[in-house]
Amino acid sequence: MRLPEPYRAREAPLAPLLAKELAEIVCGRALWTMLLLVCPLIGYSFAQAVSLYGEASASARQSPVLAASLSPLDGVLVPTFGAFYVAVTLLFPFVAIRVLGKEKESGALRLLVQLPYRSSTLILAKLGAVLAAWTLVSIPTVSALAIWAMMGGHLAASETVNLLFGHVLYGLLVGAIALFAATIADSSATSAIIALAVTIGSWVLDFTLAGHSGLAAFVAQLSLTQALRPFEQGLLSAGLVLGVTGAIAGLSALASVWLPPSVPTQTKCIRSVPCVLATLLALGLATQIRQSVDVTEDRRNSFPAADERLLATLRLPLIIKVNLAPEDPRYADLQRNVLAKLDRAMPNVSIILAGSHRDAASQAADDAYGEIEYSYGARLDVSRSTSPREVLPLLYTLAGVQPPAPARGDEYPGYPLVATADAALFWFVGGLPLLIAGAWWWSRRPPAKSLFTCKGAQS
Template sequence: MLLLVCPLVGYSFVQAVSLYSESSAAALQSPVLARSLSPLDGILVPTFGAFYVAVTLLFPFVAIRVLGQEKESGALRLLIQLPYRPSMLLAAKFCAVLTGWLMVSIPALSTLAAWAILGGHLAAAETLNLLFGHLLYGVLVGAIGLFTAGISDNSATAAIIALAVTIGSWLLDFTLAGRSGLSAWLAQLSLTQALRPFEQGLLSAGLVLGIAAVIGGLAALTAVWLPPATTVRTKIARSGSCVLVIAVVLAVAAQIRTSVDLSEDRRNSFSRADERLLATLRRPLVVRVNLAAEDPRYIDLRRNVLAKLERVMPDVTVILASERPNIANQADAYGQIEYVYGDRTDVSRSTSPREILPLLYALAGTQPPEPVVGDEYIGYPLVASADPTLLWFFGGLPLLIVLAWRHIRRLPSDRGSLFHQGVKPCMPARDSE
């Protein structure tokens, strides 16, 4: 997998740097254009996007081998008889999976060093947040692989189930994204949704708790199905309890709105002055949106205004039309957004915070804050060529991987080294009987 990840991540990095340089060439002459250039969007997300694809499609096979090979050879029955709990054995397997992910991430992590050598800018907070998101995602995919290996009789069946889960989540994301009701809830089950907030520089407590709950639940389910002597009926009964606990924790996580904006350009937040003022508005705010969920205007409104209001104001309720209204009969009403703050109401069709924030301040009877000079994101344009790094990703790093693999494979065991030196190991004497 390392040999496959090296050229995939390397080529994605080179292409990302090329596109970023083309945009930077024009931005160097215009400070306004430079503000739209963020290394998080231009370099890190595309590069680690290739790493995400490799982890989704290939890493389950690595995780399945950690447990599946012992099940097929019968060694698992011997391990279960050791004086250790199955949870200890499973914890060791998870440590092996985590170590495997850290090794697989070496090509992706080397792109950070390559970007820094080229003179690129890296913000510590948003970069670490992105790495943390990919770590959670890698452990989640590894947990899926271990669980499928635990419930399957052989590695081939486990691989089919794991790919059905990962590829099926992509299908949910493509077909149900942007819809409301049950479809919106099902779309959130996609594995892709787990990484998007991290790619936007947002650290969500509810999302982290939800991913941790799923990982812990899959570990518990694997521990339930691991002992071969337990009857299937007992395993199913215990699995039902695990699924119930996972559902409760996910329901609690869905209600947690606490999040931290770690992006350097503060794309997920209003200005600091606006946030300080909005945090003082304690009365409930109800927003009735007369738009369909798939309408691009609602998507802009959600991204630019509603999500930010929910993060900073203490009591915000958003009511979305459950279905698209009849345009012929309600042409005037469709597109209106009603804001109710206390006993005051106002209506707007805008999706821009520049128009909506003054409207909210007027409803609250307060004056807008004074803009702070120098609080804007400056951007980091850079014109560079990453073509020389192809020698590292296509030659140097794969060569080091092969050499390390050969060195590990050639390490002799204690008994093998004795035979190699011509010394016969001592054998225990037979019993006199």
Template sequence: MDRAFQLVPPGPPIQRNAQLPAESGRASGQADDQVLLRVDSINKRYADEVVLADVAFDIQAGEIIGIIGPNGAGKTTLLEVLAGTVPAESSDVQWLGRPLPSSRRREAIFYLPDGVRPYQDQLVTRVLSFFADVYRRPADEVTSTIEAVRLTPVLSKRVNSLSKGYGRRLMLALGLLAPHPLLLMDEPFDGFDLRQTSEIVGVLRKEVSKGRTLALAIHQLLDAERVCDRFILLADGHVRGVGTLNDLREGTGLTSGSLEDIFLALPETFQIQKARLRPLLVKELWEILGGRALWTMLVLMCPLVGYSFFQAVSLYGEASAAGLQSPVLASSLSPLDGILVPTLGASYVAVTLLFPFVAIRVLGQEKESGALRLLVQMPYRSSTLIAAKLAAVLVAWVFSSIPAFSALVIWRLFGGHLFAPETLNLLFGHLLYGLLVGAIALFAASVSESAATAAIVTLAFTIGSWVLDFTVAGHPGLLELVANLSLTQVLHTFEQGQLSLGLVAGIGTAACGFAALATVWLPPGVHVRNKLVGSIACVLAAAIVLGLATQIRFSIDVTEDQRNSFPVADQRVLASLAGPLVVTVHLAPEDPRYADLQRNVLAKLERVLPNISVGLAGGRQSVATNAGDDRYGEVEYNYDGRSDISRSTSPREILPLLYGLADVSRPAPAPGGDYPGYPLVIRGEVALLWFFGGLPLCIALGWWWSRRLPIDYRKLQKEA
């Protein structure tokens, strides 16, 4: 944070007995150099209901000011608008005489809402550690805060198991650890009895004695009298008066009473330091590991991946038995097709159906519990928060890949062959797919009010991709363009052993686009219309970058058998052809011959030739409309003014045709380089013991470890 907020220097005693006109909400003759926060006009509506109307008042440095009024008076909404977590039609707020926009209020103001139980699956110690690390609070201050609010008995408990009173004590401790000059608290004494309230009053007064200013929304006048120096009387969204309790009582005809009036501001220069990223990342990691969703998904994935691996090994062994008798059959045996793709395919199904629930949890639960209202007040940009959550999602994907990783290890222990480039390429493709699903889940969680709604939105994307594949894939025209938007298309290129720079750029752009949309919709204190404008800008920017990514044709064939490339000798000759090659195909896109031609010839030519264009004759065709066309099935090749026609889809016939058009000699085959194939006959039953017994047990132990008490706070608990 680049702005320092200067507390007022010591001066004459603050006049706390000045009667405020109800229409202005500000004390007459109040010294400006004592005013910490000045509110000139706040107006807030919900649909046709006016919640706050022309609210104006001042908060003086070093005081405890109470916002009192009946239920429904607008106290909570006023605090939320002041904190910048809820947008308002107008919100003119000044800090020490300078405008303080809602986007910068988290630098000076921290708000503790009522009814919030943040990070419910986390230990109390982890929540305190997160806040202490973010704001760089020393260990002795953390210990003294724990002792002050009497949290020691529940340090090892989880937040969701706390009583209402201890839940309020935890929230108070978080507020005390936040170093902001002005602390807003909504119903701070709710859940405390008379003795406990007296203790908390002492804690708050001690905090004010350190130079801090407190604004408390209280509906019980007796509690307000015990702690507050001045009061804002709020009713029906209007300020009815501001002053001491005597002033307010005189205005309402009540009897007079005693007041405490002793606190002045201390000289201090305050500045929130730039928060470190590590506490946020640690918190997000424990949010993932501390919940049940990740571990439940892992347990469910064990039999799914294990059985798929067992089936793949069995089928590969049957094919290998025949391959051992024939070198030709052996050369067709590739672990990429026989083992990697089917095994990781099971992991893909789990990521599609189960992973969204894990990814949504990193944001959805914070919205439901109210923890997000605390998080957005911390000195992190919204983009940083989303980036940290996306990093946690990637960690969750790594954990979700443990069954698949263990299958690859078992395959190697069986003596199976793995070619590192094609294996890493396929894993990279699944990583990108998981990243994209995670980004979609974060976007869905940011726009949805509940985790259930976010799950429905995310599954609409993932399962909807399957629907696109099964219903419109292979159809010409607009349907083909729609089918290309399917998320399942992400993995096809990687499963074929290609690393496409354009595809990687496209997936990265899509993931960043959804993350940007989540960033736009994350802050609760921004008007919907502003979020819509930001969303349109994100979509347009992503569309432009995606359009540019589709023009990148560079790709690498990472397969050991080089199935996506011509022989090495042919590759060298074709790469030297500088002239333009125009290929006109007289086939319908749904014709199987077109798919063979694309896979065996056209895709390979596009990878190696520097200047090539491929098109369908007469635009989009269909088999039915071309049944009587004599030219249907022909493929015309035009190179540098020369042309020839072929109906073949085999490179053995097409390559000599191209060499003839280019007037170059056909190269002699390079010696060696033939793919030998890797037959392996084994029985995979032993792997089932691991996937149905050993691995689930390890996962259960991992879940138990994630729920234990941190060592550092065991020591802290003993010391406290």
């Protein structure tokens, strides 16, 4: 007899459930196969990144200006983690599907839902197993960071932790997509197709809608590729974290609705409506939150500290009318160098993109194309510059304040390092794969006395 829900939730211990989920995912071939495939991929990307960084460092030895442009975040960390991002996008769904797909195919799911656990508890336990699997899969990437540090490379704590946090969120998001796909599909193969359709489809979505405005721009923000870009740029965005967390929670809630095999499909569809609406509401709220923190050591996403303090005191609305098309390279420069920084530094900024619907002919005939109009209070001025060196004095003039005195000692020194990581390839193609193979062999040996063993659990 099935226990009443309150009694089941009160009496069921979580430790055996978590142990069972972890044993299930560790005993499968998908996790270890992905680990073996990721090792040479990460190793090659890391070696190439260090080689290019070393060449740039050799040229910057005698030039402080060139040295200041060398950041390990851009030169080493982002390329190395980029290879990991590709692996997680294409391979990690197969690992995440393992936590549910095998049970569904073998019929063990019907027994699992009879255990004294809520469906939401079962999904959370499986999501915890997915996080544990991602942690194991990230071992080659973390070892690359350790090798870089042992070579004498610089690692800024805030940049590195922020990038790792972004990849954790992305891995959980891909895992939640795969988990939901496993609940709605009848087989692991179908689940993998659904999950890959979403992950690869997001690449196509991001590519086709890049540079558009309005509704197309909002849809483009839903692409999975957008989830990592701010972290790679050294930004910790509150809206992005809320949006990704809301998507993970929404997918997990949908998975818990679709998990019980005995519930009719029509009932599941009806119960899914509140989850979908709540997820869309969370995503909508996330797009309205613009607060973000620049965690980069070189403050590339911010103005100098003195300017930031002065801009924060300008309380009147600043309206910026940009007469440029979104695909114009000048707009990209303006957005990166001026608009995004102003939006974080000033309390009340509105940006109007006036040239978004103009074709090439109308742009050529319009003498005002390329102008950026700044309106602060009752004053207005126009500029065509995309450099903060010209825009900031213009804003100070509009506000009637004196520019701050430039502070000394805030210059980013850069971290050139002439080195090569060719020897590290032996670790990624030899030592680490051997350790992984040994751990795989050890995981196939069930303990003498255990509730959960790997016997017969291979996929």
